[in-house]
Structures are given as C-alpha cells and as structure tokens.
Amino acid sequence: MCDKTFVTNAELKSPIRTHTGENPFDCDICDSRFSNKRNANNHMRIHTREKPHSCEVCGKTFVQKSNAIMHMRRTHTDIKHPCKIWAKAFATNFAVKSQMRTHTEDKFVSCKVCGKAFSHQINVTTHMRTHTGERPHSCEVCGKTFTQKTHAIVHMQRIHTGEKPYSCKVCGKEFATNDAVKLHMRTHTGDKPFSCEVCGKAFAIKNNVTKHMRTHTGDKPFSCEVCGKAFASKSNVTKHMRTHTGEKPYSCEVCGKAFALKNNATTHMRTHTGEKPFSCEICGKAFTQKTDATVHMRIHTGNKPYFCKVCGKAFTQKTDATVHMRTHTGEKPYFCKVCGKAFTKQTASMVHMRTHTGEKPYSCKVCGKAFAQQIHVTRHMQTHTAEK
Known part of the structure; x- marks a missing residue:
C-alpha cells in the first residue's frame, strides 16, 4: 500500500486502516466512527467539553497534549531560534532548519511519480496524495476527509466549534489558527516574501507563487469532469462547474439577484450603493471594478499588452484579442436559440434575440x-x- 515502516505490529494496525477505510471505534453519542481509539477519545471531548491538558504558566486548557506543548513554545518560551537570513525567530531548532531550506533551496527528496523535489519527506508524503487521492485525516464531527491533519483541525475550529483563539494585534480581527494571523498581518505590513523566479512578481502567500507560475508554464492540472476544460487552479474548476449546474450561491441583499461568483455579487451591490472605489490616477475617473480602472489607464499610457498571434494587431483588453482571433478562425461560438444563427460575440447574440422577442x-x-x-x-x- 505504501512504503512507511513501523517498529511493532501494533503500530502498523492504525495506518493500515487509512488504506482499507476501516473505522472500528465509534462514538456512543453521535455514531461518528474512527480508525483508532485515540481519535475516538479526542472526539468524545467535544461532547464532554473536557480539556485535560493545561498550560503550566497561564493555565489555559486544551483538548490535546500536543496543543498545550505548542502553546507553551509559542507563547511563554523565551528561547527563540533565529533564522540567519530572515529577521525572524522560531520556537524550535527544527523549525529554523525547515525555514532555512526555503532560502537555500535544499531539496533532498523527490516524488516517485512526477519527480517534484521537496525539502522534507513529510512534504513528499502529503504531495503523493495529489496522485493517489488519499485523504487520511477526517473531521471527528461530520466525517469530511482531508489530505493534511492541519486542514482537518482548522475545519473543526471554523465549522463546528466556531473557535477563533488568535487575533490580529493591529485591527483585532480573529482567526482560527496562528498561521492565518501571520498571513493576515502582511495586509498591514505589505510584506511579500515570495517572488516569481521568472518575472520577479512578489506575493504574500507561497501558494500564490505556485499558481502564478502557471501563467508562465501554461500548466493547467485541474479539469472539469463534465466538459474536460482545463484550469490552472482548483478554485477555477469549482467556479466553472456552476456553468453546468446553474448554481448561484451568492445573492444581492437588496434586489435578490443571484450570482455564481461572490465577486460579481459584490460588484453588483455597487449599482445600488453607487460606490466607485477605484479611480484613475491621472484624470480621476471612478470605477466600480479595479479591472475597469486598469483598462481605462491604457487610454492614457497607450499600452496594448494583448496581441493577435496571426496578424500582430494589438489590443488593450484580452477579450478584444480573443474576439478578433475569430476573424481569422471563423469561429462563432454563440448561437441563437430560436433560429440557430451564429455569432462571434455574445453581445451580438443578445442583440439579435431582440428581433425575436421585440424587446x-x-x-x-x-x-x-x-x-x-x-x-x-x-x-x-x-x-x-x-x-x-
């Protein structure tokens, strides 16, 4: 099943269950099931509200011993291990070594499937689940599964307990994890420690660099199960799926109009409030969307970043370049549902429909x-x- 080794046969039983799906331990109260007794015992504390492990300094209590130990290191321990490159200190020497590898790019282990290299074996193990589909960590309440234990813990805090024990010292906003606070702090400091190796663009979150890199490589590892269309990020697949399901989970609080994307609902609200938060730095013209302000700026700069691959004609907007390409390919992807007439632009199709509706x-x-x-x-x- 996997190459992981154990000292005793007893230690092997629980990991085997992550492969077989066996959950022999159940909760007497809510019928949730678990692969090992320890998880079942921890789960029971949700019902009993028992927190048997406490901090020796401030007395704060925790459900699990590991959480109490981590709290001690982060909050009360004066011993800090500094990173030699960043002006940042860590609670453990191991954490420093892990951080240093992000600077030195030392990557000792690689994935046997795709060859991607990592600095730690645990990162390879987690990465392998993108190939196998394995999700060995589950929510103790609803049973939802995750590839990483931390994701399951955060899910528990956000969805079931509502607990947000960490807060921002600047604005007071509360978070479920300390890592989330650290990421949020970058909105105040403007810190962007991760940069693209190709164009140098900087990001506050490492995962965003990975996504951005796909704009250079053209890699689209996620695809729609219905039509097969490929995407650079999983979130874009989720959004695209709504074009098939018709789902519109976001609605306007004023008029009730529903939207497939949260951003579209936010932008629509501005038609009611009149808010135009984005303005041109040159002429002061205001816009409801940032993208509109960016496109407008090209009137002043003359910048036309999108080119036709056939004739070289330049455009200020990507959509204009896409529509122009159809003059070369002859593609007409929009059809009238009444008479079947085809169009290169969706707007042309909508205008044509009025010849049938009389609108x-x-x-x-x-x-x-x-x-x-x-x-x-x-x-x-x-x-x-x-x-x-």
Whole structure:
C-alpha cells in the first residue's frame, strides 16, 4: 500500500486502516466512527467539553497534549531560534532548519511519480496524495476527509466549534489558527516574501507563487469532469462547474439577484450603493471594478499588452484579442436559440434575440421612442438636434 515502516505490529494496525477505510471505534453519542481509539477519545471531548491538558504558566486548557506543548513554545518560551537570513525567530531548532531550506533551496527528496523535489519527506508524503487521492485525516464531527491533519483541525475550529483563539494585534480581527494571523498581518505590513523566479512578481502567500507560475508554464492540472476544460487552479474548476449546474450561491441583499461568483455579487451591490472605489490616477475617473480602472489607464499610457498571434494587431483588453482571433478562425461560438444563427460575440447574440422577442430597452429622452440598440438611439437623437 505504501512504503512507511513501523517498529511493532501494533503500530502498523492504525495506518493500515487509512488504506482499507476501516473505522472500528465509534462514538456512543453521535455514531461518528474512527480508525483508532485515540481519535475516538479526542472526539468524545467535544461532547464532554473536557480539556485535560493545561498550560503550566497561564493555565489555559486544551483538548490535546500536543496543543498545550505548542502553546507553551509559542507563547511563554523565551528561547527563540533565529533564522540567519530572515529577521525572524522560531520556537524550535527544527523549525529554523525547515525555514532555512526555503532560502537555500535544499531539496533532498523527490516524488516517485512526477519527480517534484521537496525539502522534507513529510512534504513528499502529503504531495503523493495529489496522485493517489488519499485523504487520511477526517473531521471527528461530520466525517469530511482531508489530505493534511492541519486542514482537518482548522475545519473543526471554523465549522463546528466556531473557535477563533488568535487575533490580529493591529485591527483585532480573529482567526482560527496562528498561521492565518501571520498571513493576515502582511495586509498591514505589505510584506511579500515570495517572488516569481521568472518575472520577479512578489506575493504574500507561497501558494500564490505556485499558481502564478502557471501563467508562465501554461500548466493547467485541474479539469472539469463534465466538459474536460482545463484550469490552472482548483478554485477555477469549482467556479466553472456552476456553468453546468446553474448554481448561484451568492445573492444581492437588496434586489435578490443571484450570482455564481461572490465577486460579481459584490460588484453588483455597487449599482445600488453607487460606490466607485477605484479611480484613475491621472484624470480621476471612478470605477466600480479595479479591472475597469486598469483598462481605462491604457487610454492614457497607450499600452496594448494583448496581441493577435496571426496578424500582430494589438489590443488593450484580452477579450478584444480573443474576439478578433475569430476573424481569422471563423469561429462563432454563440448561437441563437430560436433560429440557430451564429455569432462571434455574445453581445451580438443578445442583440439579435431582440428581433425575436421585440424587446427595445433603449429609449429617446426627448420623444420616448424605443430602440433595440443604444447606437440606434444615438443616431435617432440627431433628428432632434437637426430640427433646432
């Protein structure tokens, strides 16, 4: 099953169950099941609220002994082990050595499947689960499984207990883990310790560097189970799936309109509030979305970063370059559901639909005459200005 070794046969039994899925220990109260007795005992403390392990200094109590030990090291121990490169200290010498490898890039072990190298064996073990699909750590309450134990612990705190014992010293925001506080602090300090080896762009979170690198490599390791479309991140697959399921989990609190993406719901709310938080640094024009402000800036700079691979024509927006490419390929991906006519742009398809529905959403402010397109209103207005 795996190459992990154990000293005694008794020690082997529990890990074997992560492969077989056997859970012989059950909770008498909620019927949750576990692969070993220790996890069952820890789970019972959720019901009894027992916290038998306490800090010798401040008396704070914990469900597990390991949590009490870690609390002691982080909070009360004066002995700190400094990193020679960063101005940062750690509770244990092992933690310093682990951190140093992120600077020296010493990677002693590699994945037998894809060859990716790591500084620690435990990182290889965790990485292997991306190939095997193994999720050996489960939530003691709902049974949800995870690839890493820390993820299961954080899940427990956020979803079931609601406990957020760590808070930001600057703004007071509370978090379930100390690591989350450290990441949050970078929003105050502006610290971005991780950078792209190709273009030098800096990031506050290491995982974001990995995702960013895919913009250079073109790697898209995640795919849709329905249509097979590939994506650079798992979160994008989740969002894309909603185009198939029709799920729209985010809704406007004012008008009730539903959205597939949280960001779209936030942007939509600005149509009610009138908020335009993003402004042009040159002319001061305000926008509801940051992307609109970025695109607008190109009017001033003349920057056209997107090029047609066929004729070399440059564009300020990626979508314009994509639509232009269809003049070369002849692709018309948007179809009228009534007559089947095909279009290169979705907007053209929507305008065409009005020939079937009779909808005329644009009207003249002078005489009230209605039109299917805004450009027709503009042309019509000239008949009024000519009269004067």
